[in-house]
Amino acid sequence: MSQTMTGTGAKPAMPVGAVVIRFAGDSGDGMQFAGGEFASTSAIVGNDIATFPDFPAEIRAPRGTTFGVSGFQLQFSSTDIHTPGDMVNVLLAMNPAALKVNLHDVEEGGIIIADSDEFTPVNLGKCGYPAGYNPLADETLNAKYQIFRVPMSRLTREALAGINIGTKDMDRCRNMFALGIAYWLYQRPIDTTLERFDAYYGGSKKRPEVAAANAMVLKAGYYFGETAELFPTRYEVAPAPTRPGTYRRISGNHAIVLALATVAAKANKDVVFAGYPITPASEILHGLARLKHLGVRTFQAEDEIAAMCAAIGASYAGQLGVTATSGPGLALKSEGLGLAVIYELPLLVFDVQRAGPSTGMPTKTEQADLLQALFGRPGECPCIVVAPATPSDCFDMTIEAARLAIRHMTPVIVLSDGYIANGAEPWKIPSLESIAEIPVSHPGPEARVNGVYQPYARDERTLARPWALPGTPGLEHRIGSLEKQHLTGNVSYDPANHEAMVKLRQEKIDRAAATIPPLEVRGPESGDVLILGWGSTFGAIATAGDRLREAGLSVSTAHLRYLNPMPSNLEQVLRRFGKVVIPENNLGQLRLIIRSRFLIDARGINHVRGRSFRVDSIVNEVREMMDTKG
């Protein structure tokens, strides 16, 4: 195989700035793998990328049904991008159901490449098309889109004729035919993917014949693009200019895993991660379970509550307790979180949010746990809440969360969501030296004053209490879930003491604002509209703001990564704009806080569709608001 397959095509390549491509098929069709490979390769050739895997909760729904469709969307670009894109430019549809589910996202004039072999009467019927109808033959659709019918199933089998593998294994290679076409269409090299086959199937799986088969089909797909004369044009997406350095592709969940191992090194403490499997947070447990050599201990508990409580026990005994879950699990952990708040122990709780209420849509994203994170506990029960803005920001905010938890002796909730947890982007790998140590101190026997140890004596500046470890001679003390007396930590029902302690716990969290960075504004520092966001809407909001400014409108954007306490300059920033608009993947939770705290008449753009925000919906709705001058 030539190592320079790109550029060998006789067809001219048309330069384009950014492309959104979506691979869609059955959940067993390998769409996530194909999409992931396309993303890796695009990143390696220097494009900026943003990915959005979208899969059903069912592991293997019945083949050919609409509810079994799994998709992987990717935007790759020659400029800096922040989202996986709104409208799809290219859809690879492996069956009729995949076409049906995804068609409405394809832009007018967009490319659809379908495995025509799969568009049989039976399969068309399975996803509810009327008898005798085939969308690939629909004239209206053919006028609206560029539809390419490729008999991928047959071509895959033909490519593998004479190879000694079963039909099932052959059919599993179909995704590589599709990937091959996509690689050809966008002039990507296929080498990285070929190497992965060798490493995976040829290595740990000990199935070199499967590696060979996949390689053959990938090449067959590539050559098909070149020789079939089907596609009028190839496209070229130039590398995006970016800061020098070593890069990798990273998802939010994976960034959290890497960050926790880094925390162990920087705090010189082991991370004790106690978790319970839950979508979309389980990957954090999986990732950490492999890092026992890097100061990470993992514990799969019997339930969410036990995971929370084991993390508390671990922090009490001197390591850093961490747990991760999603909304339903956070609800179960609430009482434990309250315990950590009254114990005043450092602890991290990751909530990878998903669409609710209740079990909701486990694989779909949402941002509707904000109020739960801020207030969802009995009593006055404040803790620090932060929210990463992008997949790679999960790395920085995890380290920041650990730093805050230890400095302020408090649990910290990190609000990620399904979108940034599974989505990926290029990440400039930081040098370990550039990450500051996380200072930790534990009192020794000398901490006793007149022979008495006071577990709730506080640091004057932060109001944090000391982190005394069991095993330290002379500091024996008891802490509990009952209200405690100031300084001694003994049980106290004294009314004045209770009020003082409630206020102290709140004040301690409020004071953390002194050490968090001020809110930054993207665009002019004042103007007509500020679009304010938090969490995973960052990409859509930043892009929408850029577009609105390019259109000459007075719009800036700002993004809250710290939700409790909020940056101390927040109110000043808000008051510099005529109007504040808050897009959220919920019905207006941050807006509720902003309105009540600052008496600012913030407007909402609220969607709860189980998917990330579209840039155009923000652009259009902000424009409308500006037009109506309300």
Place this chain on the structure above:
Amino acid sequence: MTTANIPLPSYTPRDFASDQDVRWCPGCGDYAVLTGVRKALAGLGIPREKFVFISGIGCAARFPYYMNTYGLHTIHGRAPAVATGVKLANPDLHVFIVSGDGDLLSIGGNHTIHAIRRNVDMTIILLNNRIYGLTKGQYSPTSEVGKVTKSTPMGSLDFPMNPLAVAAAAGCQFIARTLDVDVKMLETLIARAVAHKGTSIIEVYQDCNIFNHGSFFYASQKETREANTVTLEHGKPLIFGPDRDRGIRIKGGTLTSARLGDGVDESDLLVHDETDPNLAFLLTQMAHPALPEPMGVLFARPGAATYDELVFSQIAQAKMKSACKGDTLEHLLHGDETWVVE
């Protein structure tokens, strides 16, 4: 941490008393247990700072406040989960869970079972008074059927749980029982439980003299105890009764009570083998009034690996392997696939 060359600390029970006033009702069985635990700990020669007492919610769960050791009063039912976290973070600590039947068997039943099946190295002291005391007298998961309480004015309907049978089913390798009034036996059992590696459970029949007074009098009173309990000793036949003239026999897998004499002598009696798990289960089934209830060590079989040992052995393996391969944090951050932008 090494303690070699450091003389073993010598304590009195007073050294284990915190400065807090004990607030149980006068006459509560918990007082005797507190005395027994303080006495037992004073005799172990283990530095005081190594002990962590962990409880859930309920009257019994106030226990840690009264011990001059490290202590955690947690939330309802969750002590075993918190304790597991403590051992994962620092396996050198000696962890005790002290809580009641409502806490450890009802709201916390799940955690109790899972802590036991994992064999986390710690000791559970279950203060069983067959009632909810702190919430003022509702029936508990160990209350007898038909119990009339505030929440069951016509009598409770559900069958009681047998905590030691549950422990045996969960694979507990150290199972014991005693009475609140028998401080001496409690001391002995605690010493043995602490020496045992793995989860040990000691059930204490405890009198709640306010809401369930006399519940265990059939077993705990001078005039009833000999007839209605049998004290187990490893390698000795099961003999009981005020005149020590009755014994337990095993026939066809069933335990029966027999009078000595009339053709039955000691050699016909069941000899206690505390290492026999099948016997342990049978012993947990002995219930008043059909049979005397066993006191002492029902089951103690050393040798099973503890969860904490296994965790740290995997960590050691992983570290050895990564040292050979040169796997560092730097490698982790880079992963398998990077590209360089000049």
